[in-house]
Amino acid sequence: MNPNVPVPHDIPVPHDIPLPMPAPEPVLVAVLIVFFLMHIAFVNFMVGGALLSFIYEARGLKQKRYDRLAYEIASTITANKSIAVVLGVGPLLAINTLYTVYFYTANALTGALWVSIIPLVVIAFVLTYIHKYLWHRMEGMKALHLAISGVACLLFLFIPLIFLTNINLMLFPEKWGTVHGFLSALALPNVLPRYAHFVLACPAMVGLFLVWLFRRRSDAEIADTGFSRAELIRLGYRWAFWPTMAQFLVGPVALFTLPHTSGSQAGAFGLFGLSILVSLALCVVMIREIRGPDGAIGRMFGLAASLMLVVVVLMGAGRHLYREAAVSEHREMVRAKTLEYARKAEEARRQAASATAAAVK
Amino acid sequence: MDFPVFHLDILGNRGLIATIAILHVLINHGLAVGLMPLVAAMEWYGHKRGDARWDKLAYRILFFAFLITTTVGALTGVGIWLSVSLVNPYSIASLIRVFFWAWFVEWLVFITEVCLILAYTLTWKKWATGAAKVRHIRLGFALAFFSWVTMAIIVSILGFMMDPGNWLSQHTLWSGFTNPVYLPQLAFRTPLAAAMAGVIAMFLVPFFVKRDDPFRATALRAIAVWTLVAAPLVLAGGLWYYAVVPEAMRDNFGVALASLQFAEWQQKFLEIAVVTVVAILAVVQWAITRPQLLPRVVLIVPFVAILWMTGHFERVREFVRKPYVIGSYMYANGFRVDDYALLQRDGVLAYATYSNPLTDAEKAGLPEGLAAPERAALLTRIQAGKDVFMNTCSRCHTGHGVNSITGHLQRMFGDQPWRSELTAGYIENMHEAQPFMPPFPGTARELELMGAYLEHLQHNAAPIPGAQQAGVVVITPTLRAALTGAPPLTQASATPLTRETSTR
Known part of the structure; x- marks a missing residue:
């Protein structure tokens, strides 16, 4: 990146709160x-x-x-x-x-x-x-x-x-100077693909939650529902499996519509890529559970939940790296401006104090 | 100045926070901090006496509290954060820098509290006998304790905002946490919560116990005793609290209790407050001596009265802090006291990041017959004046709604033209006559520009939109020069910022 490229004037650089973290x-x-x-x-x-x-x-x-x-x-x-x-x-x-x-x-x-x-x-x-x-x-x-x-x-x-x-x-x-309320912010690139990614994660996550729930319910409670335990666990897995499969389409769309950032996105892309691989493993585990015999269903839940946990952690970390890639350079400008503002404020205070002292004399 | 200005021109920004915060306090004090020990005590008493009616009543009251606290209660708590970050981002961001760990611990306690209320409510019927019941009662008292701890932490931050004490020189979390107003305020709020819970529980009893059931009188009497025990402690805590409110702030009480034009009503307000307290105590006394003769409708009196009193107390507390939002550190307009010398030397617009564009409706009402260049020049002055207004006044004042600037000017200057000299001259010295107002932070020229804007507002009643509607315009050096009517302040600010210069 060329350090001498001017930052356009329509990019706002506010100063931050002048207190330490x-x-x-x-x-x-x-x-x-x-x-x-x-x-x-x-x-x-x-x-x-x-x-x-x-x-x-x-x-x-x-x-x-x-x-x-x-x-x-x-x-x-x-x-x-x-x-x-x-x-x-x-x-x-x-x-x-x-x-x-x-x-x-x-x-x-x-x-x-x-x-x-x-x-x-x-x-x-x-x-x-x-x-x-x-x-x-x-x-x-x-x-x-x-x-x-x-x-x-x-x-x-x-x-x-x-x-x-x-x-x-x-x-x-x-974009801050171009937005007029929620709808125009909603129309920024990438919001809707990310949203679709989130919405699909909801049935997937609750599907695994239901597997957990119905594995630990007592026989009497299961009987009350009118389903067998295997049916209920399979139902949970299906809700986890199909939306996760759909994520293989939606996820990359969300990934490739991410706007350009001033910092490098390599780290974020690496983690997201890794999460796709782990998701594949997760889907294999789930399909084996779904297709397995009734008596064995749910035995690999620990593995499935662990793989989902890894996926979620990779996503969270990748998301953070992307955020840093987007704002890190701008944040340096904000820091510089904050320091400069504090210096000027201090200078003006001294000036005002000496002017007051002179006036008293 | 450095955040886009969110603004509500009818309700007012303070109205937004007040609505959310007061609702939260009423629920927090009345249905959580005060009520949980009362419910646990009722459960314990019923278990000890082997009287299932206490248990049933306690559960019903708890379930009511559970529904409200886990919806409106929890969400208004988060709502205070969301609304304050919109209305005064400078103050909440500063408070977070100081109190991060206090808030973090409070959050952990809050998680515990929510888990406990879920467990306490959902296991009530399962853990109904023997050792399980004893465990359940303990759960109730643990819930009461954790509810109180969340309040005990947050009250420190409220105290800090009134008087930061040693933090002003030491800048440490501990010096901020142990501010002089902390313990007195906690000593006041704790019994207030207990009393409020008692009044609310009394109000609820007739809904849960039938009129012909003699238990109604028994329950009313017992809860009334609880309320009566809390009452003198409220008074003692209140006096201690009043004694530590910094002297300068106490002078503002007259205005805080009502509003500016009703300052002289202070005496009347105090009279009303006394009547309210007496009414509450009278009903409580009635419930103790003749509970069976107490009509249901009478219970509305203390219920409404204590909610009204507490809401007003919060309003007074917020107001007496003025002119500061954080005592001696930051004015209510969001500017630090330490930044005033700079802003009064160079101007607020010299450092503003955003301009707040005039809408077409706001541009109406200009004098007739202006030539195009004159009109453009006037609009630029009005735009600059609006920016000064938005940055320095709009955290508390609207254009035409609640606590409106036009309302104040109309009262002072009537229908005579609000010429710039008139309004600017007043605003320049207003903080001396009215100590709850912060001094004007900008330059004389900015005062004049704002005067031009206020003059325009006399002929234009269009609502002033906030950044959430109209967006913002990023101030470039050219725009800054146009707004301030002066060339860019320094060479550096006129030179485009580069990635290299920015990190020097």
């Missing part, structure tokens, strides 16, 4: 990545659970046992959503600290939708409570009950799009 940068990065991955896993469980519960409740209109399955899934959403929310606070704190200028700028530029996350999530949560706790009382009002679930699903699908739009906008200072 509260912790070494790697610590903050670790907090951000580790807890964000935990948060997003539970968000996947929540969104995927809501979608599956809706689908099976609709199917349960004809076959009652699917209604019971839908209820089983719905019962998990309320706990998963509480954990998803609390686990989100830590990464929010870390991103506030590490990327103050970038994150707050993106928030302000999409402010109306950004703050509407709060009422939207509240409404979605209240609907999931109504859906779960009034399930049996609303047996006679199935259409309304399904509609409640449907609205909750739509909200659960929309809210991550707001986050994603912000996280994307913050990476591109050259």
Whole structure:
């Protein structure tokens, strides 16, 4: 890169908060990545659970046992959503600290939708409570009950799009002067492919979650559902398998539509490539489980879950490397500007103090 | 200045934070911190007496709290972050730099609290007898403890914002955490939460226990005693808190309690507050002595009263901090005290990163008959004035909505033309007459430019859009020169920044 190439004047270089970082940068990065991955896993469980519960409740209109399955899934959403929310606070704190200028700028530029996350999530949560706790009382009002679930699903699908739009906008200072509200930020390249990538991950993650859930349920609980244990585990695996297969198409689209960055993307691409290989291994394990005999199904769950964990960690780390490639150079300019501003402020203070002293004399 | 300016011109930015934050405090204090020990105590008492009615009532109250705290309660907590980062990114970013680890620990405690409330609620019916019941009761008290700890950490940050104490010289987390307002405020909020929970629980009892059930009177009386025990502690904590509020801030109480034009109503407000407290205590006393004669509708009085009082307390607390958002460190407009010398020397626009473009609606109302160049020049002045306004005033004031600048000018200057000399002359010295206002941070010329903008606002009532609607224009050296009416300040700022010069 040529260091003498001028930075265009329409790229804003704000100055940062003139207080030191509260912790070494790697610590903050670790907090951000580790807890964000935990948060997003539970968000996947929540969104995927809501979608599956809706689908099976609709199917349960004809076959009652699917209604019971839908209820089983719905019962998990309320706990998963509480954990998803609390686990989100830590990464929010870390991103506030590490990327103050970038994150707050993106928030302000999409402010109306950004703050509407709060009422939207509240409404979605209240609907999931109504859906779960009034399930049996609303047996006679199935259409309304399904509609409640449907609205909750739509909200659960929309809210991550707001986050994603912000996280994307913050990476591109050259776009900050061109954005007029949420919709124009949404139209930036790469937002929709990344969103599709996220949406597909929801049934996949909740599929594995269901395998975990139905492996540990007692025989009596399984019998109540009207399915055999093998059927339920196979069903979970299928939800994990097919969307993951689709990711082999969507993932590369998301990858190759990533905008150009000033820093090198080699590290990020390396990690994403590696995650594709591990995903292949994961799919092989899952298809063997699905096609295996009933008596053996679920035995390789530990391996499947571990491979998924590796994929998720690689994705999270790759995502961070890409973010750094996008902002690292700009951040150096921000640092320089912050120092310069602090120097000038100090100089002006001294000047003002001596002027006051002279006036007193 | 360095963040795009998010702005709500009708509700006002402070209105957004206040709505979210006050809702959060009411839920946090009334349904979590105060209520969890009360529920656990009811469960324990029922178990000890072998009276299942206590257990049933405690579970119903808990379930109600569970539904509210895990939806509106948790989300408004996050909402404070989201809204403050929009309205005053400078203050929240600074607070995070100081209090990161306090917030981090608070977060871990919060995770524990949520896991405990999930476990406590969802195992209530499973862990119903014998050793499991004892374990369950312990779970309830553990939940109560962790709920209190989250509040105990956050209250330190609130205290810091009022008076950072030794942090101003030492700049360490510990010196900030142990600020002078911390313990008194905690001593006030803890019993306040208990009292609020008592009042809310009393309000809920008639919903969960039938009128003809004698248990209703028993439960009302017991919860009223809980509330009455907390009351003197609220008073004692409140007095201690009041005593440590820095002297200068205390002078603002009159305005804080109502609003500027109603400053003289302070006395009246205090009278209303006393009447409210007496009303609460009277109902509580009634519930203790003659619970069976207490009509359900009367319970609305303390319920509404304590929510109103607490909401107002938060408003007062926010206001008395002024002119600062972080005591003696950062003014409410988001500028650091230490940066004032620079900004008053060179101007706010000299360092602004973004301009806030005028919309077509905002350009209406210019004087008739201007030639095109005159019109363009006037619009440039108005644009510059708007940028000064957005950077220096808009964190607290709207153009035409709540706490509007036009409302204040109308009250002071009426329908006479708001000429620049008039408004600029006033704003220049306003902080001396009204100590809750920060001094104007810019230059005399910027005051004049803002005066031109305010004059324009007299003839233009279009809402001022924020960056979330109208976007921002990045200020280039040419635009800066046009806005400030002066050539670029230094050679360096006129030279394009290169990747090399930027890292020198």
